[in-house]
Amino acid sequence: MIIIENNYGVRVSGFGKLNLPLTLDGGQCFRWRSLADGAYSGGFGSYGARILEDGSDLLFLGARETDIRARFIDYLDLNTDYEEILQAFREDKTLSAAIDRFGCLRILRQEPWETLCSFIISACNNITRIKGIIDRLCTCFGEKNGDFYAFPAPERLAALSEGELSPIRAGYRVRGILDAARKVSSGEINLAEISALSTDELRTKLMSIYGVGQKVADCTMLFGFSRKEVYPVDRHIKRLTEELYPRGLPECVKGFEGVAQQYLFSLAIK
DNA sequence: AACCAGGTTGACG
DNA sequence: CGTCAACATGGT
Numbered sequence: 273m274i275i276i277e278n279n280y281g282v283r284v285s286g287f288g289k290l291n292l293p294l295t296l297d298g299g300q301c302f303r304w305r306s307l308a309d310g311a312y313s314g315g316f317g318s319y320g321a322r323i324l325e326d327g328s329d330l331l332f333l334g335a336r337e338t339d340i341r342a343r344f345i346d347y348l349d350l351n352t353d354y355e356e357i358l359q360a361f362r363e364d365k366t367l368s369a370a371i372d373r374f375g376c377l378r379i380l381r382q383e384p385w386e387t388l389c390s391f392i393i394s395a396c397n398n399i400t401r402i403k404g405i406i407d408r409l410c411t412c413f414g415e416k417n418g419d420f421y422a423f424p425a426p427e428r429l430a431a432l433s434e435g436e437l438s439p440i441r442a443g444y445r446v447r448g449i450l451d452a453a454r455k456v457s458s459g460e461i462n463l464a465e466i467s468a469l470s471t472d473e474l475r476t477k478l479m480s481i482y483g484v485g486q487k488v489a490d491c492t493m494l495f496g497f498s499r500k501e502v503y504p505v506d507r508h509i510k511r512l513t514e515e516l517y518p519r520g521l522p523e524c525v526k527g528f529e530g531v532a533q534q535y536l537f538s539l540a541i542k
Numbered sequence: 543a544a545c546c547a548g549g550t551t552g553a554c555g
Numbered sequence: 556c557g558t559c560a561a562c563a564t565g566g567t
């Protein structure tokens with residue numbers, strides 16, 4: 273991979289392929305939006321940026337080079353070789369067609385806290401509105417870094433009452449947000465420590481939070497703990513899986529069920 | 543204007 | 556165990 277800084281920003285090349293629009297705006301995360309010029313503006317944690325595609329390169333604007341090297345590259349999972357994974361998926365007809373259509377969808381390596389909180393909000397909600405709620409959550413309670421509002425820390429949210437969270441208009445999901453913030457900030461759930469747990473133990477831990485069932489726990493594990501073998505089942509994936517794979521997932525996705533899931537989810541929503 | 547949205551919970555049989 | 560309504564809000 274090559275990373276060079278020039279007057280405009282930072283150019284990254286030689287990382288293989290990436291479907292940037294669908295990776296940043298395909299339901300894995302909720303803080304990016306497309307601009308009129310095709311660039312994506314947004315961020316994660318306390319890091320904001322604008323990302324522009326230039327051929328097979330990426331141009332990062334408005335972020336520091338050190339953050340791009342230390343954070344954004346990993347966030348976009350550019351250090352992972354997807355060729356091998358997708359090659360195996362070719363054995364399945366549906367996935368092969370999805371790869372032809374969508375190219376290389378990468379599984380973002382997001383922060384556990386932001387992912388957990390985001391997917392609590394996602395419950396029985398549509399993506400447009402999820403984005404709106406998270407936007408308000410960040411502008412109301414996140415620290416401002418330049419023109420980007422950081423995702424609020426659990427300590428900040430834990431100090432709030434349900435009433436104080438009403439401006440974000442998250443409805444009944446507020447109770448879950450607060451329970452997660454309280455358990456995480458108090459250390460009752462240590463996100464760094466539990467990242468070492470097995471999938472089943474990790475899921476159980478996450479599900480001890482109010483508003484976190486199996487689906488939200490699994491999305492948190494896939495997108496926030498980089499567990500690519502986890503297969504979150506929402507209403508779309510349930511329907512598609514029963515339809516396509518009544519006798520179980522194909523052997524060729526083993527170990528990367530979560531990646532396959534993201535292709536199927538894209539088929540369902542696009 | 544009705545139907546739907548990347549569900550979860552608690553009550554009931 | 557499985558089913559089911561309630562939950563708060565607004566996008567399409």
